[in-house]
Amino acid sequence: MADNEIDNSASIRPVPVAIDSRLALDGGSPVRQSPWPTYDRGAVCVYPEDEEAALRAIRSHLYFRYDYRPAHETECGRFEAELCRYFGCKHALATSSGTTALALAIMAAGIAPGSLIACPGFTFAATPSAIMLAGCTPFLVDVDEDLHLDVADLRKRWTSEIKGIMVVHMRGFAGDMAALLDFADDMGVPVFEDAVPALGAELGGRKLGTFGLAGAFSTQSDKSLNSGEGGFLVTDDSALFARATVLSGAYEGRLRRHFPDGEPPIPTDLDLPLLSFRMDEIRAALLRSELERLPIRLAAFRTNYDYVASALADVRNIQIRRPVAPGAYLGEAFIFRVPGRAQWFARALCHEGIEARNLGSDADTNIRAFWNWRFLFTGMATAAVQDLLPNATRYLQEAVDIPLSSTLTQADCDHLIAAVRKVAEAAAGQP
Ligand SMILES: Cc1ncc(COP(=O)(O)O)c(C=O)c1O
Incomplete structure (x- = not known):
């Protein structure tokens, strides 16, 4: 195994992360101080x-x-x-x-x-x-x-x-x-x-x-x-x-x-x-x-995803994206819906040090949301485009997307779990 590859083979257990219950968004200490290891930035998986x-x-x-x-x-x-x-x-x-x-x-x-x-x-x-x-x-x-x-x-x-x-x-x-x-x-x-x-x-x-x-x-x-x-x-x-x-x-x-x-x-x-x-x-x-090492990388995605998803399965006010069949996912992204609060939720997570995006945010021109494909809808107002696919509009507006790099360590995953719990608890306590 190369130095910068993580060993996810051992079974891992959530480690409690000390947290300040006040949201970083409101001036509390963030769950995480270092940048979220999002994607590979080209470098980390080339040996x-x-x-x-x-x-x-x-x-x-x-x-x-x-x-x-x-x-x-x-x-x-x-x-x-x-x-x-x-x-x-x-x-x-x-x-x-x-x-x-x-x-x-x-x-x-x-x-x-x-x-x-x-x-x-x-x-x-x-x-x-x-x-x-x-x-x-x-x-x-x-x-x-x-x-x-x-x-x-x-x-x-x-x-x-x-x-x-x-x-x-x-x-x-x-x-x-x-x-x-x-x-x-x-x-x-x-x-x-x-x-x-x-x-x-x-x-x-x-x-x-x-x-x-x-x-x-x-x-x-x-x-x-x-x-x-x-x-x-x-x-x-x-x-x-x-x-x-x-x-x-x-x-x-x-x-x-x-x-x-x-x-x-x-x-x-x-x-x-x-x-x-x-x-x-x-x-x-x-x-x-690179193909020779692909299975190692895929196993890391899977271990991280399953660890995070099972640790957050009991959080009542988020709806974790369900696969069409058991195990039918890669594990490169953790997505959940927070009806009515997704934009705020993603922003609060970013303040906690976790890179999160509200997929359908009106403050972020996410190219994965169909209403931003202007090349298909020249001259149409955004609301009129959104009316074409009401469910996609609603569910993207409700969705929070967090990239899970294959290089995440257990400590990274524990930060993510702690941050989502912290923000979800704060959301539950708010009107
Ligand atoms: C869903 C999807 N389809 C197609 C592509 C296009 O791949 P490429 O950038 O190699 O053309 C991308 C790129 O990220 C993608 O996410």
Whole structure:
């Protein structure tokens, strides 16, 4: 184990944290004095062996994945093979970003430009942006009280112009895949998974990203696999994979390298434009090295999350986000709802030294709240946009979101628990 990796293997018990019952917001002492270790800020989960891997690629002077080498001798080709083993899927394609992976999935599925693609009103703005990049139009759907895409709402709003559904496993929580796949099957449209926030998370023992026709991931800098920029696509559909590969920029027969045991399942690579959404060899080398340690990092997320969630389960005035099935979350974010008080609650937590955000705060232009996607609603007033998805609006306005870095120590978790209890108690005592 590296020095800066935490050992969460031992069972941990809450440690009482001495607290001043007066809120820091009201001049009391904060629960925590040091900054909350939010996300990785690029640095903490990259190890000397990862640097060596990247240097190996740099020193090779072979930076382009499609030079003279066969795929199994390239970093990108090896990374893709390792991803197939990790996800238990037939195909993986390394891409330039999560957004391009999402767009490639839609385009390679043959969805006609101009079609509507349904997606939830709670996601990062990259989801509707990727739908637009694929030449389609985002069709927003409400979310339920646990912030999952609401399949009943999708059924209610359904129109025959919707040609695909993009589920998002937002903040690491799995969408309700059984209900969604059944519904999509009835409607005869594919499901794509924006699994960017849920790399490595599972639902019923199966990795998120492998339920739909294709799943997309990002390797941008604050993700569990971090190459600064980058992403990948996973799928079992060979024709979709072949088209996505050409679209990503495999020209003049290079597609064949992805099918070493036979002919590619599409007749020609000349029917599709080349969009240059490829990954390069340096990033792939870095990611291959990081992938080896991913299970350790995922275990740390899970241990921290379960520790915090079980210690706060009895707090009556917060409603902790519920997964669609036991264990169907990554553990990278602790989210709860505080109807009527979320903005104040998040602010009080920040004063206690815990980085917390009210997802639907009107004082914070959070790009995960659909009414801030001005590019979709030119000229509309915020209230009119919010009326389009009343439940997403309400539940985001009620939600408090706290990032749980995989590097949190037990002391960090104890601070978080103490701070949430302190603020919740203060809230209970107020009118
Ligand atoms: C839900 C979601 N989808 C897509 C993306 C886009 O990934 P990228 O930044 O690699 O394009 C992000 C980025 O954070 C995201 O959170």
